[in-house]
Amino acid sequence: xxxxxxxxxxxxxxxxxxxxxxxxxxxxxxxxxxxxxxxxxxxxxxxxxxxxxxxxxxxxxxxxxxxxxxxxxxxxxxxxxxxxxxxxxxxxxxxxxxxxxxxxxxxxxxxxxxxxxxxxxxxxxxxxxxxxxxxxxxxxxxxxxxxxxxxxxxxxxxxxxxxxxxxxxxxxxxxxxxxxxxxxxxxxxxxxxxxxxxxxxxxxxxxxxxxxxxxxxxxxxxxxxxxxxxxxxxxxxxxxxxxxxxxxxxxxxxxxxxxxxxxxxxxxxxxxxxxxxxxxxxxxxxxxxxxxxxxxxxxxxxxxxxxxxxxxxxxxxxxxxxxxxxxxxxxxxxxxxxxxxxxxxxxxxxxxxxxxxxxxxxxxxxxxxxxxxxxxxxxxxxxxxxxxxxxxxxxxxxxxxxxxxxxx
Numbered sequence: 001x002x003x004x005x006x007x008x009x010x011x012x013x014x015x016x017x018x019x020x021x022x023x024x025x026x027x028x029x030x031x032x033x034x035x036x037x038x039x040x041x042x043x044x045x046x047x048x049x050x051x052x053x054x055x056x057x058x059x060x061x062x063x064x065x066x067x068x069x070x071x072x073x074x075x076x077x078x079x080x081x082x083x084x085x086x087x088x089x090x091x092x093x094x095x096x097x098x099x100x101x102x103x104x105x106x107x108x109x110x111x112x113x114x115x116x117x118x119x120x121x122x123x124x125x126x127x128x129x130x131x132x133x134x135x136x137x138x139x140x141x142x143x144x145x146x147x148x149x150x151x152x153x154x155x156x157x158x159x160x161x162x163x164x165x166x167x168x169x170x171x172x173x174x175x176x177x178x179x180x181x182x183x184x185x186x187x188x189x190x191x192x193x194x195x196x197x198x199x200x201x202x203x204x205x206x207x208x209x210x211x212x213x214x215x216x217x218x219x220x221x222x223x224x225x226x227x228x229x230x231x232x233x234x235x236x237x238x239x240x241x242x243x244x245x246x247x248x249x250x251x252x253x254x255x256x257x258x259x260x261x262x263x264x265x266x267x268x269x270x271x272x273x274x275x276x277x278x279x280x281x282x283x284x285x286x287x288x289x290x291x292x293x294x295x296x297x298x299x300x301x302x303x304x305x306x307x308x309x310x311x312x313x314x315x316x317x318x319x320x321x322x323x324x325x326x327x328x329x330x331x332x333x334x335x336x337x338x339x340x341x342x343x344x345x346x347x348x349x350x351x352x353x354x355x356x357x358x359x360x361x362x363x364x365x366x367x368x369x370x371x372x373x374x375x376x377x378x379x380x381x382x383x384x385x386x387x388x389x390x391x392x393x394x395x396x397x398x399x400x401x402x403x404x405x406x407x408x
Contacts, residue, residue, distance in 0.1 A: 003027045004371075004401070005040045009048035010379065013365040014055045014349040017342065018381060024053065026371040029401035034365055046396070046408065048375055054345070055363050056099025056123075056372030056399060057387075058352035059328065061246055061267050061317025064090060064125070065106040065159050069276075069322045070284040071194050072141040075158040082159065086111060089325050090122025095391035096329050099372040099399045100124040100362055102184070102352075104225065104246060104319070105131035105139065105160045109181040121404065124372075126356055129177030130162040131186035131227070132170060132213060137204040138192035138227055139163070161188070170209045174216040183356075185217045189226040189242070190233035193276065193292050194285070194321070200229050200250075200295050207240060214241035223357075225267070229296055231255040238264045244355060246317065249273075249296040249303050256310035265355050266312050268304060269319035271331040273297035276324070283322050304338050315355045316348035329388045336384045345380060371401040375408070 004026040011022040011034070023038035024031060067085035068074040074082070086107075093101060100123050107127035114120045133139025139161020164173040174185050187205060191198035198204070205213075210226075217224050218241070225244035226237040231252045234245050238258060244265045251259075251266075259266065276285060276293055307314055316335075318328050335344045353363025361370050375396035378386035386393045397405035 003032075003040055003043035004046060004398075005038070005043040006046045006048055006053060006373070009051055009053040009375065011365060012052055012054040012345065012381065014346065014353075014363050018052065018379065022053070024365065024373075026373075026398070026401050029371055031365060031367055031369050031371050033367055051395075052376040052379055053365065054374055054376065054380070055349040055365055056374055056397065057097045057348045058100040058102070058316065058356070058363060059093070059098050059318055059348070060102040060315040060352045060355055061104045061269050061319045062093075062101045062325075063106055063160065063319070063321060064101070064103050064111065066321045068284060069280060069324070070286060071160055071321075072196065072286070073284060074160070075141055077159075079159070083111060087114070087120040087122070090115070090120065090125075092326070092390065093328060094122050094397060094399070094404055095394070096389070097374040097376070097387065097391060097394045097397055098123050098328070099374070099397065100126070100352075100356070102126040102356060103128060104317070105186045112181070123399070124362075126183040127181070128184050128186045128225075129180055129182045130158070130173075131160060131188060132164050132173050133161040133188040134204050134209075135163055135165055136197055137163075138188040138190070138195040138198055140197075141195065167208050167212045170205075170212050171216055174213050178216070178220050178222065182222065184222055184244075185213055185224045187213050187224060187226050187242075189228040189237045190230055191292075192227055192229070193289050193296065196286055196288050200292055203233055203236070207236065210237060210240040210242065234259070238262050244315070246319075247296070248307065249299045251303050251306055253306055253310065256306045256312055259307075260311040264312070265315055265351075266307050267315040267317040267355070268300065268307070268335075269317045269331075270300040270304070270334045271327055272319040272321070272324070273300055274330070274334065275320055275327050279324055283324065301334075301338050304335060308339060308343070313351050313354065314347050315352045316344070326390065332384045332387050341381045341384045344384060371398055373398040
């Protein structure tokens with residue numbers, strides 16, 4: 001692979017504030033050297049013109065197959081059509097500067113392989129397979145009339161989730177996802193907005209079922225993430241070994257302190273609630289889901305403050321569905337309402353790399369790291385909105401040493 005030398009940029013390395021007039025050398029897909037006087041006689045040169053160079057962005061909560069906001073209707077869409085939608089949306093995400101995404105239910109090894117081999121163009125994909133849900137839980141999108149046709153095999157599968165009741169079915173479902181290459185396991189630990197029947201406050205899965213999922217994941221050196229909103233749901237998930245809690249809108253201070261003490265991550269996803277309020281009904285979100293939306297949306301910014309004050313490491317996630325995924329980068333300006341810009345940028349780079357168990361590989365500009373790099377017109381520490389949009393102010397995106405977007 002050809003070496004690349006970046007010259008004359010403002011550096012945000014994922015950990016610290018900006019430094020001016022820097023240079024960086026990429027060789028064989030990795031960062032070889034970064035500093036004020038780096039040079040190379042043989043590398044191709046990218047003149048950065050004083051732009052900001054920073055790590056590729058990471059979104060730790062996406063649903064790449066969610067081509068319809070009505071997840072029950074999504075299950076009636078052919079998987080081949082879902083994959084075509086996913087390929088387009090992944091490429092769009094790359095243009096917005098996201099060089100890595102963590103899917104939070106539905107993505108599989110086939111799509112990841114297509115990305116890894118260059119068959120389609122997009123970010124790195126960390127995937128879980130299908131999320132585990134109990135009957136009637138947040139991953140159970142079946143109409144009530146379908147419940148009379150249940151089989152006892154734990155195989156009531158759909159795009160986003162698989163229904164698994166009892167320890168034995170949970171164990172089988174986790175092992176199946178791991179066999180198919182899952183990087184992490186997703187479970188539903190409380191009610192949710194997009195599901196038709198479960199109230200937000202509902203607790204999902206027993207202690208024994210959650211502990212089983214955690215044990216099986218750890219046996220493969222993987223981890224469990226849990227959908228949870230309320231303090232009770234969050235506390236018991238973390239107590240039972242869940243490493244990453246998604247959303248957390250209704251968290252309280254004692255629960256946040258418990259999360260911090262246990263080393264658990266939180267992944268808030270505030271932009272999706274704004275998008276659902278603005279566009280959900282028009283895009284097919286069921287009336288039952290729209291009715292549940294207000295109970296979590298209003299608490300979102302407050303949850304960020306609670307988590308930040310408690311010292312809980314927060315990942316950057318979006319959770320957008322269907323056509324709303326174009327709003328991915330708006331999460332930056334929403335978080336900036338209550339958090340310092342430096343903290344928000346770290347969440348989308350360094351912290352998410354730690355969450356993905358990719359410390360030193362992703363989310364940083366440092367020797368030895370993978371060369372996932374973006375150039376930004378402007379200073380995101382001064383004005384984080386330069387990251388918003390469809391990549392208009394991100395003229396260059398590199399993934400693994402390969403220029404994926406180049407409008408310089």
